[in-house]
Amino acid sequence: MSKIVLKTENLGISFGGLKAVQNLDLEIREGQLYGLVGPNGAGKTTVFNMITGVYKPTTGKFYLDSENLTGKNQEVINHKGIARTFQNIRLFNNMTVIRNVLVGLHNQPEFKCSMVASIFRLPKFFKTEKAMRERAKEILRIVGLEEERNNLSCNLPYGKQRKLEIARALATNPKLLCLDEPAAGMNPNETADLMNIVRRIRDEYNVTILLIEHDMKFVSGLCDEITVLNFGTVLAQGSPEVALNDPEVIKAYIGG
Amino acid sequence: MEFIETLLNGLSIGSTYAIIALGYTMVYGIAKMLNFAHGDVIMVGGYMIFLSLTSVGNPILGLLAAVLFCVLLGISIEKVAYKPLRGASPLAVLITAIGVSYLLQSTAQIIFGSAPKMVVVADFGNLTVGELTIPYYMLITLGCSVVIMLALSLFVKYTRTGRAMIAVSEDKGAAQLMGINVNAIITITFAIGSGLAAFAGFFMLMKSPSLSNTLGAMPGIKAFTAAVIGGIGSIPGAMVGGILMGVVEAISLTIPAIAPYTDAIEFLVLIVILLFRPSGILGKVRREKV
Amino acid sequence: MAKAFSEIKWKYYLNYVAVAIVTVVFGGLSIAGALPSSTIYLLEKIAISITLAVSLSMVVGFLGELSLGHAGFMCVGAYLGGKVSAVLEPMLARTPAGKEIALIVSLIVGGLVAAVFGIIIGLPALRLKGDYLAIVTLAFGEIVRSIFMNTSADSFGGALGLETPRFDKKYLFIIAFVLVFVCLAVTQNLIRSKHGRAITAIRDNEIAAKATGINVTKYKLAVFTISSLFAGIAGVLYSYSNYTVQSSKFSYNYSIEILVMVVLGGMGSINGSIIAAALITFLDIKLQTVLTGDLAVLQDLVYAAVLIVIVIYNNAPGLKTFREKYNLKNFIAKFKKTKHDPARVHDDEAKWDRVPTKIKMDELLSMDIQPSSAYTPDKASKEDK
Numbered sequence: 001m002s003k004i005v006l007k008t009e010n011l012g013i014s015f016g017g018l019k020a021v022q023n024l025d026l027e028i029r030e031g032q033l034y035g036l037v038g039p040n041g042a043g044k045t046t047v048f049n050m051i052t053g054v055y056k057p058t059t060g061k062f063y064l065d066s067e068n069l070t071g072k073n074q075e076v077i078n079h080k081g082i083a084r085t086f087q088n089i090r091l092f093n094n095m096t097v098i099r100n101v102l103v104g105l106h107n108q109p110e111f112k113c114s115m116v117a118s119i120f121r122l123p124k125f126f127k128t129e130k131a132m133r134e135r136a137k138e139i140l141r142i143v144g145l146e147e148e149r150n151n152l153s154c155n156l157p158y159g160k161q162r163k164l165e166i167a168r169a170l171a172t173n174p175k176l177l178c179l180d181e182p183a184a185g186m187n188p189n190e191t192a193d194l195m196n197i198v199r200r201i202r203d204e205y206n207v208t209i210l211l212i213e214h215d216m217k218f219v220s221g222l223c224d225e226i227t228v229l230n231f232g233t234v235l236a237q238g239s240p241e242v243a244l245n246d247p248e249v250i251k252a253y254i255g256g
Numbered sequence: 257m258e259f260i261e262t263l264l265n266g267l268s269i270g271s272t273y274a275i276i277a278l279g280y281t282m283v284y285g286i287a288k289m290l291n292f293a294h295g296d297v298i299m300v301g302g303y304m305i306f307l308s309l310t311s312v313g314n315p316i317l318g319l320l321a322a323v324l325f326c327v328l329l330g331i332s333i334e335k336v337a338y339k340p341l342r343g344a345s346p347l348a349v350l351i352t353a354i355g356v357s358y359l360l361q362s363t364a365q366i367i368f369g370s371a372p373k374m375v376v377v378a379d380f381g382n383l384t385v386g387e388l389t390i391p392y393y394m395l396i397t398l399g400c401s402v403v404i405m406l407a408l409s410l411f412v413k414y415t416r417t418g419r420a421m422i423a424v425s426e427d428k429g430a431a432q433l434m435g436i437n438v439n440a441i442i443t444i445t446f447a448i449g450s451g452l453a454a455f456a457g458f459f460m461l462m463k464s465p466s467l468s469n470t471l472g473a474m475p476g477i478k479a480f481t482a483a484v485i486g487g488i489g490s491i492p493g494a495m496v497g498g499i500l501m502g503v504v505e506a507i508s509l510t511i512p513a514i515a516p517y518t519d520a521i522e523f524l525v526l527i528v529i530l531l532f533r534p535s536g537i538l539g540k541v542r543r544e545k546v
Numbered sequence: 547m548a549k550a551f552s553e554i555k556w557k558y559y560l561n562y563v564a565v566a567i568v569t570v571v572f573g574g575l576s577i578a579g580a581l582p583s584s585t586i587y588l589l590e591k592i593a594i595s596i597t598l599a600v601s602l603s604m605v606v607g608f609l610g611e612l613s614l615g616h617a618g619f620m621c622v623g624a625y626l627g628g629k630v631s632a633v634l635e636p637m638l639a640r641t642p643a644g645k646e647i648a649l650i651v652s653l654i655v656g657g658l659v660a661a662v663f664g665i666i667i668g669l670p671a672l673r674l675k676g677d678y679l680a681i682v683t684l685a686f687g688e689i690v691r692s693i694f695m696n697t698s699a700d701s702f703g704g705a706l707g708l709e710t711p712r713f714d715k716k717y718l719f720i721i722a723f724v725l726v727f728v729c730l731a732v733t734q735n736l737i738r739s740k741h742g743r744a745i746t747a748i749r750d751n752e753i754a755a756k757a758t759g760i761n762v763t764k765y766k767l768a769v770f771t772i773s774s775l776f777a778g779i780a781g782v783l784y785s786y787s788n789y790t791v792q793s794s795k796f797s798y799n800y801s802i803e804i805l806v807m808v809v810l811g812g813m814g815s816i817n818g819s820i821i822a823a824a825l826i827t828f829l830d831i832k833l834q835t836v837l838t839g840d841l842a843v844l845q846d847l848v849y850a851a852v853l854i855v856i857v858i859y860n861n862a863p864g865l866k867t868f869r870e871k872y873n874l875k876n877f878i879a880k881f882k883k884t885k886h887d888p889a890r891v892h893d894d895e896a897k898w899d900r901v902p903t904k905i906k907m908d909e910l911l912s913m914d915i916q917p918s919s920a921y922t923p924d925k926a927s928k929e930d931k
Binding site: 052054073074075078079083084086090091092093094095099102103104105106107111113115118119120121125128129132168169171172 | 731732735736739740741742743744746747749750751753754755756757758759760761762768814
């Protein structure tokens with residue numbers, strides 16, 4: 001079995017008296033496509049917010065490649081290798097598509113270029129810019145946005161905005177890519193397209209993917225393993241077929 | 257004894273600031289804009305009092321005329337300059353407000369000239385209790401301010417309009433969906449704020465009779481600072497911030513070594529408080545949903 | 547494509563060329579003694595305004611934080627630089643080029659000290675946002691002013707103001723324009739680099755910028771520091787241009803004047819800031835000579851009215867269709883006989899200049915969900931070739 005990329009131990013957070021997430025234990029292995037599902041308000045996005053540093057967990061720890069990242073801030077966690085997309089799309093709206101991806105490439109060691117070098121327009125600046133653009137185009141090609149690279153990102157249709165967010169996250173060269181409802185608002189065609197893209201990213205870029213999704217067809221068609229959350233606690237874990245047929249899970253979704 | 261006098265002075269200055277700050281904070285809470293011209297409405301109120309005093313001679317009538325005029329002015333400023341910009345970037349609204357501020361100041365200068373006018377509202381004399389000497393104007397300022405603040409708090413809490421104001425400040429869109437006429441609420445807010453500014457103008461002229469077209473500029477900035485210290489958007493916050501600002505000012509003015517730096521000290525209080533409480537003393541911390 | 551590219555390169559350096567031409571032409575005239583002192587005075591003030599506006603536009607237009615204390619940094623530069631030159635000049639009276647050395651040293655000292663203040667004010671900027679930061683910067687400016695106003699007469703001149711040495715007026719504005727050039731180059735090169743992208747990313751969406759690994763702390767501090775460095779330099783030039791430095795000049799009203807230049811020039815547009823700064827300063831000084839005495843106030847009145855009208859025209863959501871029909875671009879296009887097309891696709895490089903600042907709500911709402919062509923691996927690999 002391949003090594004564990006993300007491990008959470010007893011991870012939990014409470015806001016005032018509300019325990020939004022408690023006792024979460026996850027083990028995500030390298031190259032996995034892992035799903036996090038559950039009804040609205042189950043705490044899925046809160047989990048993302050904890051492992052990307054937006055919220056500091058109140059209990060427990062989480063590890064990326066056995067390195068404890070609990071309580072680190074967002075920038076550091078991103079540098080260590082966790083990238084994410086947002087449920088309510090957060091693009092840099094006033095920038096072109098390609099610039100959004102270029103911002104994602106900002107911290108890559110091969111594109112290092114100091115402020116001084118940029119201000120004085122040293123040869124390194126031009127070399128770096130050119131290389132960054134090449135890489136950005138390559139990433140845009142994966143999500144099928146290469147042709148749109150010079151449009152303003154706010155003018156893209158919804159589905160393409162979601163793909164651009166994925167491209168931007170991918171540009172930070174993550175070990176673990178967290179996708180928050182990537183297929184939300186997409187039609188069946190686009191969803192199928194997105195499934196291909198996600199698989200292709202996993203295979204070509206060798207990243208592990210953790211995703212939140214409500215579309216069960218998407219989840220069961222894509223994920224190797226899932227965790228079902230309800231009211232901040234784990235209801236079931238395992239392969240999609242097993243976990244989604246768990247009586248507790250069916251009860252949570254249908255009620256009763 | 258001297259300390260009690262200083263404290264009372266501070267409370268009276270502070271309550272004037274609080275009255276101005278209420279105008280800032282209510283407009284900010286409801287319309288989400290920084291009304292830079294608010295200080296200049298005070299000045300306009302001052303000139304109205306001056307006009308009434310020279311024509312009729314009754315300070316109470318003068319105050320009433322000033323309140324009425326300022327309410328109308330506030331409403332028309334909102335309709336003409338701010339309403340078209342609803343939904344535009346906050347910076348655009350801020351710049352427009354600055355433009356309105358300049359406009360009011362220069363109009364006043366064209367009409368009344370640049371030389372300051374002496375406006376003696378009335379000679380109230382002093383109250384002497386034992387060793388204490390308290391000018392009556394301080395007590396009038398304090399008393400009126402307390403009544404105004406109480407009335408405003410009760411208005412916001414117990415009337416339909418007041419509650420609608422809270423609803424609009426919480427969520428404009430949702431309030432509109434609940435059938436609240438947001439435009440009317442914004443107009444009422446500007447009317448109340450501008451009326452309060454006229455009162456503040458009256459208090460300031462009682463304290464010192466010199467009236468010029470920049471009467472409201474510095475007090476306006478300080479009152480805005482007070483509103484931010486208290487937590488902008490919060491009505492009790494504006495009161496607390498205003499009083500704090502006034503007391504700091506009064507105390508600082510009595511210590512010779514730091515008296516010239518009084519303005520700096522007041523602004524320093526703001527910076528220090530915001531460093532520890534980034535949304536002011538009573539302000540709500542709003543977290544952006546991720 | 548190649549033709550378009552050369553066209554873009556030309557546009558890219560246009561503002562440098564413009565500043566250089568102004569410097570060379572007027573500089574030449576001045577050295578030849580053909581410029582009246584009123585023109586020289588005007589040019590000095592324009593150079594100072596441009597430096598201030600461009601440096602503030604970095605904070606307001608690109609980082610997206612509102613600063614109402616820019617005059618405070620200028621104040622620091624003016625007093626410190628003025629003091630340094632006042633001390634240095636008598637000491638260097640016998641050395642050749644003593645005046646020039648004093649000027650250079652004071653520019654460096656004034657700029658650097660202002661930059662340190664920029665870091666100090668940048669620190670709360672990390673914790674505060676929007677209007678809260680605006681009022682803190684305003685407070686900072688007033689504190690600085692109040693401190694200099696109350697200094698003793700022999701340190702910084704106190705209420706009477708600080709006397710500063712004189713520099714040959716024939717050359718001072720040339721130096722000022724060279725510094726405009728430097729300021730422009732630094733700002734523009736920084737903004738048109740990966741660091742500039744990071745800065746505008748913070749403006750557009752701070753949370754997303756953090757999640758993308760942008761070091762927000764570093765960039766906010768850097769922008770505040772560089773911006774106040776140039777404000778400080780502008781302050782030193784001001785002290786040389788005016789012979790005396792008085793604290794009353796640096797009140798929040800002056801900060802607002804600079805802000806107005808940036809906003810009228812168009813947020814996030816360096817060229818706009820330059821044009822607005824030059825135009826406003828020009829009108830300001832020209833009108834001062836025409837409207838004297840009681841008439842002077844007319845200028846403020848007109849200024850205020852124009853300001854309100856322009857901002858409402860540019861920003862009112864209700865005037866959107868009106869704006870799209872009657873605007874400068876269409877007006878110019880009429881002369882060129884080509885219609886301006888806002889949807890025209892620009893090349894990568896061209897977009898540097900065009901950083902619009904806000905998305906319109908109705909555009910957001912009209913975004914519909916369109917099906918895209920389904921992805922197939924072979925199709926993509928064909929495209930790769």
